[in-house]
Amino acid sequence: MLQQYQAQIQSGKLINDVAQQHALNYLTRLQEKLVNQKPCSGAYLYGPVGRGKSMLMDLFFSTLDNIPKQRLHFHHFMALVHKELNQLQGAANPLQLIADTWANKTKVLCFDEFFVSDIGDAMIMARLFEHLFKNGLVLVTTSNCQPDQLYRNGLQRDRFLPTIELLKQHCELMSVHGHIDHRFNHGFDPNYIFIEDPRPFDDALKNARQHSTSFKQVFNIDICNRQVATLCCTSNLIAFDFMQLCSAPRATADYMYLAQNYPVIFVKNVPQMGVLADDKHTVQGIEDGYKRAQQSVQSHQLDDEARRFIALVDEYYDQRCLVVMHCAVELQLLYVGKQLAFEFERTKSRLVEMQNWSITERLMQ
Numbered sequence: 001m002l003q004q005y006q007a008q009i010q011s012g013k014l015i016n017d018v019a020q021q022h023a024l025n026y027l028t029r030l031q032e033k034l035v036n037q038k039p040c041s042g043a044y045l046y047g048p049v050g051r052g053k054s055m056l057m058d059l060f061f062s063t064l065d066n067i068p069k070q071r072l073h074f075h076h077f078m079a080l081v082h083k084e085l086n087q088l089q090g091a092a093n094p095l096q097l098i099a100d101t102w103a104n105k106t107k108v109l110c111f112d113e114f115f116v117s118d119i120g121d122a123m124i125m126a127r128l129f130e131h132l133f134k135n136g137l138v139l140v141t142t143s144n145c146q147p148d149q150l151y152r153n154g155l156q157r158d159r160f161l162p163t164i165e166l167l168k169q170h171c172e173l174m175s176v177h178g179h180i181d182h183r184f185n186h187g188f189d190p191n192y193i194f195i196e197d198p199r200p201f202d203d204a205l206k207n208a209r210q211h212s213t214s215f216k217q218v219f220n221i222d223i224c225n226r227q228v229a230t231l232c233c234t235s236n237l238i239a240f241d242f243m244q245l246c247s248a249p250r251a252t253a254d255y256m257y258l259a260q261n262y263p264v265i266f267v268k269n270v271p272q273m274g275v276l277a278d279d280k281h282t283v284q285g286i287e288d289g290y291k292r293a294q295q296s297v298q299s300h301q302l303d304d305e306a307r308r309f310i311a312l313v314d315e316y317y318d319q320r321c322l323v324v325m326h327c328a329v330e331l332q333l334l335y336v337g338k339q340l341a342f343e344f345e346r347t348k349s350r351l352v353e354m355q356n357w358s359i360t361e362r363l364m365q
Helices: 002-011 018-035 053-062 074-087 094-105 119-134 161-170 199-209 242-246 252-261 303-318 341-354 359-363
Strands: 042-046 069-073 108-112 138-143 171-175 193-195 220-223 226-229 232-234 237-241 264-270 322-327
Touching: 002 018, 002 053, 018 042, 018 053, 018 138, 018 171, 042 053, 053 069, 053 108, 053 138, 069 074, 074 094, 074 108, 074 119, 074 252, 074 303, 094 119, 119 161, 138 171, 161 171, 193 199, 199 232, 199 237, 199 264, 199 322, 220 252, 226 237, 226 242, 237 242, 242 264, 242 303, 252 303, 264 303, 264 359, 303 322, 303 341, 322 341, 322 359
Parallel strands: 042 138, 042 171, 069 108, 108 138, 193 322, 237 264, 264 322
Antiparallel strands: 220 226, 232 237
């Protein structure tokens, strides 16, 4: 692993970052213990966006040979768990059965973006992780926050605290908190973000449609058994008005479906979010509809829409798909509230990285 890291530095693909070195050394030792079948703890890499946490985890995963392993986004893992729970209705100790199944097929589980926002996930994780760790599974994960900050202000957070203790017990906590945001290494040229004037956005959409043989101007599509109106839809791209996509109740599964079926999504009329304080309740998660028992941070208008937009960008980024936007304001000012300020920093960083991607390559996926 160290050799591959140094080779990428020498080639100019990576920039030497002292803040990554501690995590890199630990992950190298972890590989050696796994190969030699020695007892070991997992790894929990945390720090601000763009510091190379995912890169380090992916390097660890790609260079770990002859060990049963899986790498997936945390939300995808939880979606699979919920699906398995539905299939095991009526069974005794279903979480034990699920943990046994996962442990039988993998030794090392790598999660990107460990971030808990859903009440349902929070409620089942303590028992599930207890069983997974008892089965000897090794967890390597990245997160933007320390374990103690996970699910902060969440509904019934006290029931999630055992999960935090399990993470601290079974994973080595490592801060990757350098001063360099590596996602800005190539600069920021907003190729797919159009501000105020919608005409360049419309032109980009028109040009992108030419790469598809199937096109309809406006029609409803079915997303997870719900009809949603589009601006246009082809075999490989889809376009929505922001409010149509993010104002109505949406689940993470909706955005998974879109990213899996349309590698390029155009989103028009993205407003500035979080501007004015709002006395209405804010949902916890994407679509669970729960009201927080207490709010330690004032919610703002369009916070719910911002939360769904974050989920959309997460899914498209994780599946290496592209988001093209027409916005009311520049990216840095797109969210100015407090409730989601921490989470939205990740979203902005991911959108910045997308500007260096090729829309042609995505349309050919």
